[in-house]
Amino acid sequence: MHPDYEPITGRPAEIALAARRLIAERGFEGLRTRDIAARVGINVATLHYHVPSKEALIELVARSLRDDFVAQNVTRPRKHLPALDQLRLEFLDFRETLVETPEIFIVMTELTERARRDEKVKAVVGPMLAFAHGELARILALGSEEGTFRADLDPEAGALMIFGTMVATQRSPRRGPELFDRACAELLRSVQAQPPESGLAT
Amino acid sequence: MHPDYEPITGRPAEIALAARRLIAERGFEGLRTRDIAARVGINVATLHYHVPSKEALIELVARSLRDDFVAQNVTRPRKHLPALDQLRLEFLDFRETLVETPEIFIVMTELTERARRDEKVKAVVGPMLAFAHGELARILALGSEEGTFRADLDPEAGALMIFGTMVATQRSPRRGPELFDRACAELLRSVQAQPPESGLAT
DNA sequence: CGACCTCAATCAAATGATTGATGGAGCGTC
DNA sequence: GACGCTCCATCAATCATTTGATTGAGGTCG
Incomplete structure (x- = not known):
């Protein structure tokens, strides 16, 4: 039903984390897929293997943030x-x-x-x-x-x-x-x- | 001393206004010099004639906003x-x-x-x-x-x-x-x- | 083998900026 | 008034890069 309710792990989690830091530094305006890949230490193509598009990437970041939010609000x-x-x-x-x-x-x-x-x-x-x-x-x-x-x-x-x-x-x-x-x-x-x-x- | 204290008028003012509207619609992320020029009804080169760079353009927008701010706070x-x-x-x-x-x-x-x-x-x-x-x-x-x-x-x-x-x-x-x-x-x-x-x- | 993951190389489109040329307004001189 | 000159504003065309995305070829592990 809601496949995006499972917490993000593995490479996608690394990608989301790197993206978050870059967004914090430069905003969406300066967010580049290449920079994210570089910070994770992977190829751009690999990034696109895990996250189909930049739009999806931003959604991933949003969900990653929600994971943190939920984690803080459970216990x-x-x-x-x-x-x-x-x-x-x-x-x-x-x-x-x-x-x-x-x-x-x-x-x-x-x-x-x-x-x-x-x-x-x-x-x-x-x-x-x-x-x-x-x-x-x-x-x-x-x-x-x-x-x-x-x-x-x-x-x-x-x-x-x-x-x-x-x-x-x-x-x-x-x-x-x-x-x-x-x-x-x-x-x-x-x-x-x-x-x-x-x-x-x- | 502070040449940017004179209020913005003429073409630069038109450019700033168009830019502001576009920023409100799409954010800095989606701000394109071409779109601004198009909305003003001028050529991209003309825009660059008045505003040397995109960075200067954003500064212009900021000053244009300040003009409004000052206007509201004088009387x-x-x-x-x-x-x-x-x-x-x-x-x-x-x-x-x-x-x-x-x-x-x-x-x-x-x-x-x-x-x-x-x-x-x-x-x-x-x-x-x-x-x-x-x-x-x-x-x-x-x-x-x-x-x-x-x-x-x-x-x-x-x-x-x-x-x-x-x-x-x-x-x-x-x-x-x-x-x-x-x-x-x-x-x-x-x-x-x-x-x-x-x-x-x- | 096959699923999963990774990369070098490359593409096509988008994008900020520049170039060289044009038209007109103002202006002084003949 | 006509001519030449200069400045300002404008534009069509073009450039050089950047940038999101793809391709095709591996590689690893069960």
Whole structure:
């Protein structure tokens, strides 16, 4: 039914990895089949043996990225945790990927742009984004129920806000873990319900 | 000193406009000098007469975008308004550009990506982003001072949050004015200080 | 042998850029 | 006004490379 649901292995996986790095370095604009083959250490013809066309190659990259995405989202027995903790864990996940494999975000951004004009890519990228977005919305809705987060929080809009902020920290000229942490802290303050009366200031 | 500070006019302006539309449609990846020339209605050689190389062309596009950006940011006698009103006006500006010339955002995104690898583009795009970011931070800081916005608001992080959210509404699969408005409403709730005690709920 | 994988060589199309020539507007001189 | 001159803008034709893809000939391992 969905043959593309099996994880990518072997040569195709090597090709996808090399392609991802090249995309991160030069964007789709500068992506050349020859360069990919060279980086894998194989002949161009061999590359075409495994991946019929450049279009298919880009789809392969998208699926390879999805593999990573799925891998990170399987082992997470956290739905029973309080919303605040779940949100913090989301931030941690993001932060980890951010410092360990920043290439993933660059490629993801490029793919998201490309999805605008490429249906095949959209079919792979769209559900990923929708899932991430949905998870955030779910956490926010849960937090509102708990009373931890604001009661007037719009889960959908809030999810968009969180996601957008995470991406923006990436794109910012002064990006880096420090800025990311400040943004996360600000997000937490933004969604949390204020403590009834802590101490009266001013 | 800075010859590129004069606004673009004449043929170069026509070329930049055509290029922008093509970039919005196909991205840098699919940008061809021939196509641009054809859309302007001139010969490829004529295009190269006005713009020496493709690299210079992309820089031209960046400067053309900056012209628009500057044009929108000159006539704004609003620094005396309350922070909340200023922020609302920022949202309105964004919304207007969003519905009237959505192409601008697509091209801006592409350029921001490209700025990562192209110093010339970065030199044009960087200051624009910094300015927009700075304006938002200024408004947030003002609002905190006024007491309209939260006292614990981090202006830098908040600006990033607002900017990121605006961009995210663009990229979202269900993008559109309706989602944008919801996001803006959520942002306002996020930064505003809560009214001391409205009426006790629950 | 046959399935799977690899490569050197080559192709055809696409693509950024150049060349050499043409027409016209402005301008001073006769 | 006519002539010659220069600059600007334009174009048809062409070039040199790049680039995605193919071909046909192995090679390895069970």
